[in-house]
Amino acid sequence: xxxxxxxxxxxxxxxxxxxxxxxxxxxxxxxxxxxxxxxxxxxxxxxxxxxxxxxxxxxxxxxxxxxxxxxxxxxxxxxxxxxxxxxxxxxxxxxxxxxxxxxxxxxxxxx
Amino acid sequence: xxxxxxxxxxxxxxxxxxxxxxxxxxxxxxxxxxxxxxxxxxxxxxxxxxxxxxxxxxxxxxxxxxxxxxxxxxxxxxxxxxxxxxxxxxxxxxxxxxxxxxxxxxxxxxxxxxxxxxxxxxxxxxxxxxxxxxxxxxxxxxxxxxxxxxxxxxxxxxxxxxxxxxxxxxxxxxxxxxxxxxxxxxxxxxxx
Numbered sequence: 001x002x003x004x005x006x007x008x009x010x011x012x013x014x015x016x017x018x019x020x021x022x023x024x025x026x027x028x029x030x031x032x033x034x035x036x037x038x039x040x041x042x043x044x045x046x047x048x049x050x051x052x053x054x055x056x057x058x059x060x061x062x063x064x065x066x067x068x069x070x071x072x073x074x075x076x077x078x079x080x081x082x083x084x085x086x087x088x089x090x091x092x093x094x095x096x097x098x099x100x101x102x103x104x105x106x107x108x109x110x111x
Numbered sequence: 112x113x114x115x116x117x118x119x120x121x122x123x124x125x126x127x128x129x130x131x132x133x134x135x136x137x138x139x140x141x142x143x144x145x146x147x148x149x150x151x152x153x154x155x156x157x158x159x160x161x162x163x164x165x166x167x168x169x170x171x172x173x174x175x176x177x178x179x180x181x182x183x184x185x186x187x188x189x190x191x192x193x194x195x196x197x198x199x200x201x202x203x204x205x206x207x208x209x210x211x212x213x214x215x216x217x218x219x220x221x222x223x224x225x226x227x228x229x230x231x232x233x234x235x236x237x238x239x240x241x242x243x244x245x246x247x248x249x250x251x252x253x254x255x256x257x258x259x260x261x262x263x264x265x266x267x268x269x270x271x272x273x274x275x276x277x278x279x280x281x282x283x284x285x286x287x288x289x290x291x292x293x294x295x296x297x298x299x300x301x302x303x
Contacts, residue, residue: 024124031128035136035189035241042184042300043138047131049298082185100125 015103020065021096025050025058030067030085030093038071038084059083067092133241134296139188139195140238141293145175147286153279157272183297190238198237202230213271220259223274228256231281247288251281 021027028048033039039047045055062068067089072081085093134141148171156164209222231252235244254277261273 028128028131031132032135035132036138037187037189039135039186040184043135043186044184045300046183046297047135049300051301051303053303054301 015099017099018092018096020061020067021092023058025054026062027093027096029055029058029062029083030089030096033068033083033085034090034093038082041081041083044083062089131296134293135186136189136241137239138183138186138293139190140234141242141289142175142179143286143289143291143293144178145172145286146289147283148172148175150279150282150284150286153275153282157275157279179293183293194237198230198234202227202234206230210271210274213274217262217267217270219262221261221271221274222259223271224255224258224261224277227274227278228252228259231255242292245288245292248285251284255281 021030025048028050029044032044032047041052041055041059044050044059045052048055050058059068059070063070065088066086068083069086070081070083072079074080149168152164152168152171155167205226206223209226212218213221213223235248235252239248258273258277261267261269266273
């Protein structure tokens, strides 16, 4: 690779968006989880306004993708589901927000 | 043009999502009914009964924490638990000692509101680092700080009570504002 080509590839912003993260509900789940250590199912529903089925389906996809770890336990007779980010989840959501910031910076007037 | 509108919408949504994440990050401090009932307990104390004050505070904390868990669920904060407990213990110890000094020595200034204002300022900086501190919080803190001078403006006959009273009022105000901020940022959960 020539020096010029190498410089160009370093300067080019990374806009190869991860589709698993880009979907609004999943982006919301990952962003909220990145601000806490772990959160219960109801907390995610309340912060994001998602229905049970919708949240459950998106959490399943994120778990399959290795971005989220789901823990299920019983408190008395009540099942309690909580979720937290995995290392890959941290990496993915960090990268997505960096990409979005880069995109926003592109829209700003130069100088 | 359509693409520009889409992008603007996306950035608006991103900003809203960041606000939601900030509320989630400071969820524990925003559980204002706990703070407000602690303030109510201090008001009860200011008017006489430390036993009833303790009961009000203990019940308020238990009911408040239970209410938020039942309504919005539980989230484990990234704030260090050790730091939170240390802050609570040190502030109770220092403010308790200051209150004892105010009651026994009758100094020209009240120490309880002085130290309480300092601990509130530290707590604001640390506890609300994602959602930010509102004007009502600063006003409540200023009210507590000014009470330090109560004996100098002729309120010395009231002894140490003005300190407890204004701290109680400040915590009730802060608690109600936090509760409103939290409830206002949570979304209604749709049924399947």
